[in-house]
Amino acid sequence: MLAVSDLVREPWDYRFAGFLTQQDQSVRGWGVVSFELEEIDWGHNDAEQARNKKFVLRVIDLALQRHRWDELTYDPPFAQRYLRQFKSMVEGFPPATATPDPGFPGFPGPDDAAMASCARHRVLSALPHWDSCIFCSR
Numbered sequence: 001m002l003a004v005s006d007l008v009r010e011p012w013d014y015r016f017a018g019f020l021t022q023q024d025q026s027v028r029g030w031g032v033v034s035f036e037l038e039e040i041d042w043g044h045n046d047a048e049q050a051r052n053k054k055f056v057l058r059v060i061d062l063a064l065q066r067h068r069w070d071e072l073t074y075d076p077p078f079a080q081r082y083l084r085q086f087k088s089m090v091e092g093f094p095p096a097t098a099t100p101d102p103g104f105p106g107f108p109g110p111d112d113a114a115m116a117s118c119a120r121h122r123v124l125s126a127l128p129h130w131d132s133c134i135f136c137s138r
């Protein structure tokens with residue numbers, strides 16, 4: 001969330017940020033959060049899909065640089081390894097093969113994008129779906 005909050009520019013980016021807020025295990029429950037890359041609505045054509053995939057990779061790269069990790073109240077010892085694995089998965093994923101289910105709210109639509117920013121923590125929050133940002137909810 002620290003990385004995506006500082007990189008969002010396009011409407012799809014805010015939807016992806018909303019998607020990340022949905023992965024907050026401290027809100028949804030430990031061990032019950034998961035997703036498939038196929039569930040993500042990567043875009044309607046090759047150009048959109050390529051652009052959005054590049055955005056996700058930029059978010060991962062920024063997080064890998066430990067962007068704003070000094071603001072965390074803990075040291076995440078495995079996060080960089082997981083981020084490298086996630087980056088590898090995204091790099092190898094062909095977005096055109098995604099089959100998001102329009103009836104399944106796995107990937108936020110425009111109305112469910114994370115548009116609000118927590119003034120205290122400067123990260124995006126999916127208000128009103130969550131009461132607060134991922135740091136306030138801890």
Ligand SMILES: [Zn+2]
Nearest residue numbers: 118121133136
């Ligand atoms: Zn907050």
